[in-house]
Amino acid sequence: MSDSNAPSSQRAPRPPRQSRTGTTSTGARKAGSKSGRSRAREFALQALYQHLVGGNDAAAIDLFTRDLAGFHKADAAHYDALLHGCITTAQYMDELIAPQLDRKMSEISPIEHAVMWIGVYEFQHCQDVPWRVVINECIELAKEFGGTDGHKYVNGVLGSLAPQLRAAEVAADKSDKGGKADPVS
Template sequence: MNERHRAREALVQALYQWHYNPQDPRELEMEFLDAGYLEGAERAYFQHLLRKAVERHEEIDALIAPAIMPRRLSELTGVEQAILRAGVGELLEREDVPYRVVINEGVELAKSFGTDQGYRFVNAVLDRIARERRAQGDGGSAGDG
C-alpha cells in the first residue's frame, strides 16, 4: 500500500470521527499522529485534505446532496458520508489527481470500510460529481495511486 492510499484511509477514519464529534482538524491530526494511524501515510496529504474537507464541508455536502437523490445525506451511513466527503474534497482540492484515481480510491475505501455493495453507490456518486466538476480529458491521465 502506498503512502497516499494510507493517507486516504486515515482521512476517511478522521472524517468519520469528525462527523460524530466535530472538533478542530488540527486536534484530530494530533490524535491520529499520536495513535499511530498516520504510520506509513503521506502526512502532508492527509493534513491538507482533512483541513479542507472540514473547512469546506458545507460546500462538499451541497455537491453530494443532488448526486444521491432521492436519498438524503442524513440517510447515509457515517462511513459512506466520510468516504464521499473525502473523495469530493480531493476532487475539489487536488485537481492534479486524475478524477479516475479519486473514484478508484473511493471504491477501494468503500470495499474496505463500507457495506457489501456500498462501493457501487460510492462509485456512482463520485463519478457523477467528477463529471460535473472536471473536464472530460482529465480522467485519462496517469494516476498517482
C-alpha cells in the first residue's frame, strides 16, 4: 500500500530534484543536449585515442567506431573528416602544436593530444565553425574525457593557436570588442 495518503509528516522524504539544465555535475553537457557535430567530435576523439595509443589503422578504427552505441546520432560526415583528416595531417598538426607546449609532445595525455588535433583541424578546415566554438567544444571534450585540469591546458594551447590559424576572424572579434579579446573559459 502506498503512503501517498499518509500525512506529510509520515511520508518518506523525496530525493532532491535533478537539475534539468543541459550540464552534468562536472559541467559537461548531458547527452540529450548534444548536437550531431558534438557527438561526431566525441566519436572522433575515441577513434583518435585508439590511433595514438594502439597505433591502429584508420580503416579498422573507423569500422569499430561506427558500431558503437549512439553513433547513428553523430554527424557521420564530420566524424569522417575529423578522423581521417587528423590522422592524415598528424605530423603537420603536431608541428603547429609543439611550440605552444611547456613539455614534450610525448608527455601530453593522448586524450589532450587528440583534442588538440581536433581543434587544429577544425580551425583549418571547418571555417563554418567559429573559432570560439572550436575552442569551447574542445574544452568540453577535455572536461568529459580528459584529466582533471586537462581542459585548461587545451584551452591555453588552442587559444594561442587561434590568432595564427584564424587570424582574420580573431582580429575581427578583437576590433568588435574595442581591441580587447575576452579570454575563452
